[in-house]
Amino acid sequence: MADTVAPVAEQLDALETRLAEVESYLHVDEKRARVSELEQASAAPGFWDDAARARATMAELSSARDDVKAVEAAHAQLADARAALELASEMEGDDEVAELFAEAARSAEELARAVDQMELTSWFTGEFDHGDAIVTIKPGQGGLEAQDWTFMLFKMYMKYCERRGWKVTVNDCPAAEGIGIDRATFTVEGKDAFGMLRAEAGVHRLVRISPTDAKKRRQTTFAGVEVIPVLPDDIDIEISPDDIRVDVYHASGPGGQGVNTTDSAVRVTHLPTGIVVTCQNERSQIQNKAACMAILKARLYELELQKREDKLDEIRGPKHDIGFGNQIRSYVLYPYQMVKDLRTGVETGNVDAVLEDGDLDAFVVGYHRWATGNADYAPTSEADDM
Structure with a gap:
């Protein structure tokens, strides 16, 4: 005994x-x-x-x-x-x-x-780490494949948020032509949501047999994930009405289904910076515009930090092209199955658990151990040929 x-x-x-x-x-x-x-x-x-x-x-x-x-x-x-x-x-x-x-x-x-x-x-010692987050996923290199990959990541994060017990509001998720989605923006509410999800900010690479290729060739494609905090009420970002243009249009969702039959979707363009925010989740223009303005204020706050401190990683990490050489994580479905974080070396062969079930905790925790110097391993380079 x-x-x-x-x-x-x-x-x-x-x-x-x-x-x-x-x-x-x-x-x-x-x-x-x-x-x-x-x-x-x-x-x-x-x-x-x-x-x-x-x-x-x-x-x-x-x-x-x-x-x-x-x-x-x-x-x-x-x-x-x-x-x-x-x-x-x-x-x-x-x-x-x-x-x-x-x-x-x-x-x-x-x-x-x-x-x-x-x-x-x-x-989590950052000013916003314990608060809510706004996540945006955009296609990168890869054409139609990148649009499909964006939709796969969107579903993965929906599952992850569900596992964590977080509330998710989908602000914008328009269907793309052919397959996948043009982009996705959603707000996540819950304990440590921003602190946890900022581990996901960066370029994500997918390697698989292309479902759109009749010759069944291997395809590499990319999508970018941006994570910014929802600003507390005591942070006031002033936006002049003269600095924005508001457009309205019909809303639509993934797969092409109509969300409603009125011009409720809203696109807000911030003219001085060129930042564009869209929202079509709510049933009214007023609600969608309010959601757009909240996201726009968060992005303008981030931009101000970048200007003031001359670095991007205060909020979301360095900004790179969404393509070769800039990925933080690779998801390989063929010729073998492996998900590997190239910063931390955390990896798993259970691809379905990650993509289908949103089992991301090992990667998120691994990132924060690495970022805070609590890891026993060093970052892994692209030399591993993931």
């Missing part, structure tokens, strides 16, 4: 050390005090008189509560696992021993996943 108990006991010791570090990084004691303070503030008369400020306070309260509860739950799980392991080590030769040991091992694995998630959250 000692031979089987010792590895689990060592795992629990290591997890206890990691948990203490995470608790320190997250400033849990300070957050407990902040929760009490915010709860008192939210119960005060007139709290909701300023709706925007009240929503911001409640969002902060919810986030602080989540962090405190996660750490407390992890400590409780650690204590339960240690108790089960101790009982197992004291008993001999019956089924209860095996059951208690199995319970301790299960608790250790669950605790490891919980600590992984808390560690990830503790690495």
Whole structure:
């Protein structure tokens, strides 16, 4: 029994050390005090008189509560696992021993996943990392294949957001001629959405047998993913009405089906910068225009950061052509099956789990481990011939 108990006991010791570090990084004691303070503030008369400020306070309260509860739950799980392991080590030769040991091992694995998630959250130190995100996917080199690849990525991210329990609003997803979509823009609401999804910003490459080629030749195609934050209400970006042009048109969705029969889709062009934003998800022009303006403000804020600090990676990382030599990740379906992140070396042969089920956590966590210097591996270059 000692031979089987010792590895689990060592795992629990290591997890206890990691948990203490995470608790320190997250400033849990300070957050407990902040929760009490915010709860008192939210119960005060007139709290909701300023709706925007009240929503911001409640969002902060919810986030602080989540962090405190996660750490407390992890400590409780650690204590339960240690108790089960101790009982197992004291008993001999019956089924209860095996059951208690199995319970301790299960608790250790669950605790490891919980600590992984808390560690990830503790690495998010950017101003917008814990907030919502706006994701845009565009075809790159590859013609019709790139349009289809854009649609495949769109579906992959829909699955990923569903797995994470995030709310998604599709702002724009027009069908392309032939196959696929021209582009996709969607807003993701949920804890750490921007922090998690900024790992996906960049060029994604697909290698497969072309479904549009009668000779069944191998095709390489590209799509670009942009991730920017949804700006908090206290950041005000002024846009002069004279600086924008608003066009309306019929809305349509992927596959060519009509969303509705009125001119509800809206295209907003920011004349000084040439930025174009479209939205056709909502049923009215007013709602679609409001969504367009929110996205436009986020993009103008990003542009201002670029000008002020002379670098793009404050928000979405370096900007490259959506083509050869610039990809962050390769998805190979033929002649073998492999998804590999070229920055971190994280890879899997289970392509369906990634593309069909949105199982991206290993890649997202791997990116943030690499980006924060917590990885045990070095970036992988294109020399691996992915």
